[in-house]
Amino acid sequence: MIHLLAPGDQQATANLVASALARSCGQDLLRPSGYAELRDAAAPGSAWVLIDPRPEWTAAIARLLQARHKLLVFGHISPPLAELLQMHCEPLSPAFQAAAACAPAPSFASSESAARVVYSPQAVQRIAGHAPAMAERALRRYDFTDEWNNLGFGAIASDDSPWALAQLAQLQPEHQLASVEANGQTLSAYAGLWTGATSSLLWFNRCAGPIDSQEWRLVEDFLSCHRPDELPCWPVLAEVPRGFDAAVSMRLDCDEDIESARALWKTYQEQQVPFSLALHSKVLADPAQHRLPREVLAAGGALLSHTATHAPDWGGSYAAAFEEGRTSADTIREATGTSVRYAVSPFHQTPVYARLGLADAGYSGCIGGIIRNDFDFLMARAGVPPGSATGFIGHSQQCMLHGDCMLADGDPLRIFKQAFDMACAGGAFFGYLDHPFSERYQYGWTDEAQRIAAHVDLIAHMRRRGRVLFANEQQCMDFLLDRAQTRVQAEPEGFRITPPATPRTPWAIQLRYRGQSLPVPAGGLLS
Ligand SMILES: [Zn+2]
Structure with missing residues (x-):
């Protein structure tokens, strides 16, 4: 049993963490629990996930550590718990807040906060014998304005949200797994591991824990593989199917044109990599745009909905999102003869009402996830989003392969290759996107030849990983739906x-x- 306990004023955060845990361990092992259950816990062999545990709960936590349990603690450490764990904690400082800030990215470069999380690879080995999937990360970073982080993860904020660093903390060196560093100085601990004779405790200095980055793999490894001969373990559902070293899907979001993707499609056919088109159905008003979607389908590709009007925030309401989903599916069916089952959010904006509207319009899932907004939709693993029912999944694919994200210094594709490598190390099903050219806009690409060369270079990099599953987006989402169910x-x-x-x-x-x-x-x- 994996118990999840948060105080009354952190129930929204508990829902985020519950969604993340269910995405890794399934829906059935998780038990939202109250304090009385923690206090009276008798049977050993459980995991307890505690968010911001109240100071009054410390005695119960100490008792838990004396039995055969695994404890995960996310967020603030109260003074009595700090004493138990030999920690020292202080509120966030203005110096930390300044170091956590990040300017928008200029074209052809990335922008990162001065503050970074740095893991000790050696210390992390104590979890399950692996190096960390992300040895180092900026607290916040951008590759396109202040919207996209092509490395895929969410920000560690400096406000009072569950996404923020909870406090400045100091640990005994033997407990520390990761620290927050800026300008050559250590500002705080970020993660720690306490191992006793009968129990282990893993802590992250963030109320939401690492649910929105491949650091989540540490939580999965802690639950599934840490001290298997001494402590209880729970199986984790891998996101990469059995027999593969990596899994990848891609799509073009057809905001303004479809036919102009033909040259790139030909390249993908030569590469024998499946191709997917997310259709802004308004573009289908021109029958000349119907040909490529039909040909892509016939050749084993996939179609998805990219709304009827490309409205920000799916039109701003449940009713608008439902209509966007329903009418775009109808238009795509009339033009191509196929019924789309998955959607892609414009600008990756995916508020809760949009997920509900899409589910009610018959969709089985949506692709989005972005550092700028709707933080609860950006998760390390695919699955049922917070607030949605089973049968509807979300998948984060925050990796936008655009010309204006080609780096001016060094390998222009460095960030994209790193994004794929990081997804592989974490065990994630990797997804990326680009857009067909339109009369108005080329997304920073000089020309089609430059774009095609970049895609081919990235595919070659991915193939070097070994046995790589290249799936179209419908297959990708279908597999992730099977996994979620x-x-x-x-x-x-x-x-x-x-x-x-x-x-x-x-x-x-x-x-x-x-x-x-x-x-x-x-x-x-x-x-
Ligand atoms: Zn779009």
Whole structure:
């Protein structure tokens, strides 16, 4: 059982963390718990995820650490808990706030905050014997204005939100996994690990924990593979299907034109990489734009909806989002004969009402995720978003391959290659996007030849990873939906793993458990 406990004023944060945990461990192992359950906890062998634990809960936490448990603590450390963990904590300082700020990115360059999280690779080995998926990260960074972080993760803020650094903290060196550093100085601890004879405690200095970056892999490894011979473990559902070293999907968001993507499509055919088009259905008013979507479909590609009017925030209301979803699906069906099942958010803006409107209009999921807005939609793993019902998933694909993001210094594709490598190290299904040229705009590309060369270079980099699954976006989302609907249930003899009875793709779910990568066992019982 994985208990999740947060005080009454942090229930919204608890919902974020619950969504992230369910995306990794399934919906069934998670138990929202109250303080009385923590205080009276008798049976060993549980995980407790605690957000901002109240000072009054410290005695119960100390008792938990004396039994066979795993504890995850996210956020603020109260004075009595700080004493127990031999920590020293202070509020955020103006110097920290200045170091956490980040200017918008200029063209052909990135912009990063001075403050960075730096992991100690050696210390991180103590979790599960792996190096960290992200050895280092800026608290905030941009590759396109102040909107896109092509490395895919969300910001560690400096306000009083759950996304902020919770406090400036100092740990005993033997407990520290990661620190916040700026301008050659250490400002705070960011993550720590306490291992006792009977228990382990992993802490992140952020109320939401690392749910929106590949640092999340540390949480997955802690639950699934940390001290497997001594402490309880829970299986994690891998996002990359079994038998592959990496998984990738791409799409072009057709805001203003579709046919102009033909040259790039030809390249993808030569590369034998599936191609997907997210259609702003207004563009289909011109029948000349119907040809390429039909040809892409016939050649094994996929179509998605990219709204009816490309309105910011899906039109600003549930009703508008529902209409955007419904009418764009109707128009795409009339023009191409196919029914789209997944959508891509314009500007990656995906507020809660838009997810609900899309689900009600018949969609099974949406692609978005961006550092600028709708932070709860940006997550390390795909799955049911906070506030949505099962049957509708979100997938973060914050990696925009544009000409104006080609770096002027060094390898122009350095950030994109790093984004893919980071996704692989974290175990994420990687997605990226570009846009077809229009009469008005070329997204910073000099010409089609430069664009094609960049795409080919990135594909070559990805292939070097080994056995890479290149999937079209519908296959990608179908697999992630199957994964989100795979049940993991605790039974006396082990864990019962039940993928959907009729899988939507031929690819098999892989599990990570007790230091191993495993298939779903025959008969379903993992023991
Ligand atoms: Zn768009």
